[in-house]
Amino acid sequence: MEITLRQIDKYRFLIPKQGNMYTDGIIYTTSEMLELIKNDQSLKQVANVACLPGIVGPSLAMPDIHEGYGFPIGGVAAFDLETGIISPGGVGYDINCGVRLLRSNLVKEDIIPVIEKLVDTLFFNIPTGVGSRRKDFKLNQTELKAVLKNGAKWAIKQGFGWSTDLEHIEAGGCLPQANPEFVSNKALERGKAQLGTLGSGNHFVEVGYVEEIYDEKIADAMGLFKNQVTVIIHTGSRGLGHQVCDDHIKVMLKAAAKYGISLPDKQLCCAPISSPEGQKYLAAMAAAANFAFTNRQMITHWVRESFEQFFKDSAEELGLDLIYDVCHNIAKIETHIYQGENKRLCIHRKGATRAFAPGHPEVPAAYREIGQPVLIPGDMGRYSYVLIGTKKAMEETFGSTCHGAGRVMSRHQAIKMAKGRNIAKEMRQKGIYVRGAGRYTLIEEISEAYKDVTDVIEVVHNAGISKKVARLKPMGVIKG
DNA sequence: ATGTGC
Numbered sequence: 146m147e148i149t150l151r152q153i154d155k156y157r158f159l160i161p162k163q164g165n166m167y168t169d170g171i172i173y174t175t176s177e178m179l180e181l182i183k184n185d186q187s188l189k190q191v192a193n194v195a196c197l198p199g200i201v202g203p204s205l206a207m208p209d210i211h212e213g214y215g216f217p218i219g220g221v222a223a224f225d226l227e228t229g230i231i232s233p234g235g236v237g238y239d240i241n242c243g244v245r246l247l248r249s250n251l252v253k254e255d256i257i258p259v260i261e262k263l264v265d266t267l268f269f270n271i272p273t274g275v276g277s278r279r280k281d282f283k284l285n286q287t288e289l290k291a292v293l294k295n296g297a298k299w300a301i302k303q304g305f306g307w308s309t310d311l312e313h314i315e316a317g318g319c320l321p322q323a324n325p326e327f328v329s330n331k332a333l334e335r336g337k338a339q340l341g342t343l344g345s346g347n348h349f350v351e352v353g354y355v356e357e358i359y360d361e362k363i364a365d366a367m368g369l370f371k372n373q374v375t376v377i378i379h380t381g382s383r384g385l386g387h388q389v390c391d392d393h394i395k396v397m398l399k400a401a402a403k404y405g406i407s408l409p410d411k412q413l414c415c416a417p418i419s420s421p422e423g424q425k426y427l428a429a430m431a432a433a434a435n436f437a438f439t440n441r442q443m444i445t446h447w448v449r450e451s452f453e454q455f456f457k458d459s460a461e462e463l464g465l466d467l468i469y470d471v472c473h474n475i476a477k478i479e480t481h482i483y484q485g486e487n488k489r490l491c492i493h494r495k496g497a498t499r500a501f502a503p504g505h506p507e508v509p510a511a512y513r514e515i516g517q518p519v520l521i522p523g524d525m526g527r528y529s530y531v532l533i534g535t536k537k538a539m540e541e542t543f544g545s546t547c548h549g550a551g552r553v554m555s556r557h558q559a560i561k562m563a564k565g566r567n568i569a570k571e572m573r574q575k576g577i578y579v580r581g582a583g584r585y586t587l588i589e590e591i592s593e594a595y596k597d598v599t600d601v602i603e604v605v606h607n608a609g610i611s612k613k614v615a616r617l618k619p620m621g622v623i624k625g
Numbered sequence: 626a627t628g629t630g631c
Contacts, residue, residue, distance in 0.1 A: 214626095239626040276628050335628075346626055387627045474626085560631060585631070 148188045152176070156608040160188065160204075165409065166195040172206040173542075173608050178600060181553050185212040187219075193409040194222050199229025199417075201483055201490055205542055207497050208604040209551030209596065213237065215412030218496035221545040223481065224418060226489050230406065231423045232415030233397060233430070235493035237474040238390045240430055241437035242348075242381030243315070244471055244520040245445065246531065248367070249452075250464035251374035253354035256620055259455070260352065260578050264621035266451045267350055271444055274582025274625045275345040276384075278338035289337055293325040296435035297442040305446040307467075312509045314470040315499060318438040322478070324428035328385070329392050332429075336385030336436060341443030345583055345625030347549075347590060348380040349525065350448060356528070356618040363515045363533055363614045367468050375617055376465070377529055378444050379522050381474065382437035389433040393426045418491050427476070427491075434475055441470055468531075469509075469518035473498045473548035479507075481543050492543050500534035500546040500611045508534070519611050523550045523598030525579060525590055525624065526572055529617045530602050537609040546611040550598040559594040560585055581624040590624060 151159045153171070158179065160170030170191040172179075182188065187210050194216055195204035201223045210219035215234030224230055256263065272279055284292065292299045297318025300306055311318050325333075343350065355373045358364045369375075382389075400416035400423075401408055408414060416422035445467065449460035456463060476493045483490070501508050501517040508517045519532040527550075538544050554562065568587040572579045581587040606613045 237626070242626070278628095344626075345629085348626085381626070384627065391627090556629090557631060589631090 148192055156604050160192050166192055167200050168195045169203045170195050171203040173604055174208045175604060178208055182211055187212045187217040190217040193413055196409045197230050198406060199225040201225050207547035208601045209547045209549055211551050215410055216495050220495050221497045221542055222493045223490040223543045226418055229418055229491060230415035231418045231427055231476055231491055232413055233390050233393050234412050235495055236430060236476050237495045238387050239381035239474050240386035240389060241434035241472045242474040244522055245378045245441050246468040246520050247376040247465050248468050249374045252372045256374050260621045263455055264578050264580055264623060266455055268580040268623045270447045270451045272342040273623055277342040279341055283338045289333055290325040292439050293432035293435050294323055295319060297438040300439050300442040306442050310467045313467045314438060315472050320431035320434045322427050323431035323435050325432050327425045327429040328389055328432050332385050332388035335388050339383040340440055343380050343625050344383050348625045350623045351377045351619045352621040353617045353619040355615050357616040359613040366515045367518060369615050376448055377522060378441050380440055382433040385436050386433035389429045393429060396422055471498050471520050494545055496548045497545045498548045499544055500538040501544045502534050502536040502539045519546055521549060524592045524595035525622050526592035528598055531615040532611040533614055535609055535612055538611060542610050546605045547601050550595040550601060552594055553596050554594040556589040559589050559591055563588045563591050577619050578621040586624050
């Protein structure tokens, strides 16, 4: 099937329903950014997703779209709970990879003179890199299952965080469908010593500051102000989530055949949401999602402790409140208005962020009037953005927006291009102190390997599916 | 993304 693409308006492109597609594909992007993905499979993947049974509304993609396992990264797809499917490829290997943002009462001048020591402290306190594990903190099976069942509230109960954190996490930091019984022993084994570890790749903890405010009123409601120090934590469910994905892909390959679902690509393997296979994946995915929420909560605790050690002041006094925590690799059961009626749907967001509008009951009380905070990290050398969900997102994208910058270069290409360069030194000259765990981490994560996140943000802001609130600038980063 | 592989 040759992909035909038609421009709808300045920021939207249509793949009209054709062949085996049940519905259209719609990509939020610009013609310039489309050029960057013309040689990969991502547009074909948007069309492929539209061929899956029970899809409701268009197969959507965000401006940070690039090729992924089966579904594109940057993809959003909604499925009917009775006739639709659920697919591990629509969630991604890193189940509930996500981002959280902490505020503070500090300003950038407080940090600049001490950034190296502060980042070193974080690097020491938070296990980082491939296979990172905690030496002091290995859970037994019973405790781990409690984590998988209860999510972030388990951490709060153990003293890793504040009770006020919970209401500032998507879904309250716990997906209720979680059932650890459907998480394999192998996945459990991998998870036991990984709670509170950062991992590798694009995962990071970043100390930055608010460089620009676009909406004073909304920024103020979130507790953000110009030059304020912020902390972003970006990580997911580590080896546990990866193993859950792996295990259930094997099941889904058989299930798709069993239920007579014809797949344009094996990587789209799936099962009806209502089938035992679908329900088991949903329960295991939710358990892995809860592990990821708890992981970010534990890291938050150690970030607060690091700041306390460093500034000899309590985290409460330092105002290190959690602004919000978003998932960007997840399938959620949500109610949306579709063709004038309330409909319960399974929304797959793979490299896409929920962006619920003001007034939505799932937006925490503190943000009910302004809308759900949307957290979009860029690459380590440029910016990150804070946005807010909109009514238009509810109408057009099942309350979804982009998740990041999106790579333009493979890890391999990046290594080839940056050979012989001292990336840490280059970053230091730009005023950013970086500590990377792996031998190739910094080189794989160079700015040039990513789109400029600003271009991505301009699309979602101008298309109206989220609204810019603030731009953050990194000062210090720890990378896996 | 990953008890990656470059």
